Amino acid sequence: MRISPATTPAQLLAAGPLFDGPTRPEWAERFLAAPGHHLFLAYREESDIPVGFVSGVETIHPDKGTEMFLYELGVAETHRRHGVGRALVEALAALARELGCYGMWVGVDTGNEAALATYRSAGAKDEGRFAMLNWDLR
Template identity: 45%
Template sequence: MEIRRVTRAEDVQAAGHLFESPPLPEATARFLADERHHLLVAYVDDAPAAVVTGVETTRPDRGTGMFLHELGVDARFSGRGIGPALTSALADLARDLGCYGMWVVTEADNPVARSVYRSAGGVAQAGPREVFHWSFDLPGDTGAAPA
């Protein structure tokens, strides 16, 4: 498996089956043009096997964090550790960019997603939806979990 950061519309289209619905050309162009948007694709034998998208968001009281917006794994590659590897790769990118942390929201009744995020080091906060977060030890970090 190889994980690559995707920056070309052609590569997004080639991985289109991994999204909830086919990528829209205008939305793809807008996503790729924004340096705060990140798209990582896992390839197995040069075939797109999984995708993760992250969006940097900035709060006045915390700085910039990474929101894991979407994770999609082709069913043919399920159970191979690709989801956790992509999630960890996005967390590494967030850390390298100086983000204070990363988070994702998933339904409490989604055991597959919960397992993926836990195995990638996410810590769950209880509630009707589970928010998994990763805290990065950066200068000035208060250690408070994002709300």
């Protein structure tokens, strides 16, 4: 497996099937141009077709410094339970350390056992339950 940062909209468009919805070229360009936005792609050694991704966003606050928010992790069904997700999370954590982030966090549904197992296997510690509230601004 090979993991590398996404650097072009074409790479993000090729990863389209891994995302929740259709990838739009203008959003891909905007994501890549935004400071503090990161996305790693995982590839099978013999292929240029992405089999997984992880995205993260640096968040900074005046009294806390910078931490990495793991925004989303996706792995093709055919490549789950082979360490792809863990390797992607570890790549994002390594980048966060490199950038001087004091920590990294992710929100997970408490019933998503696969995600919980992946994050725990990559070294995450459970901080307990929390509520997520959402504003639909469309």
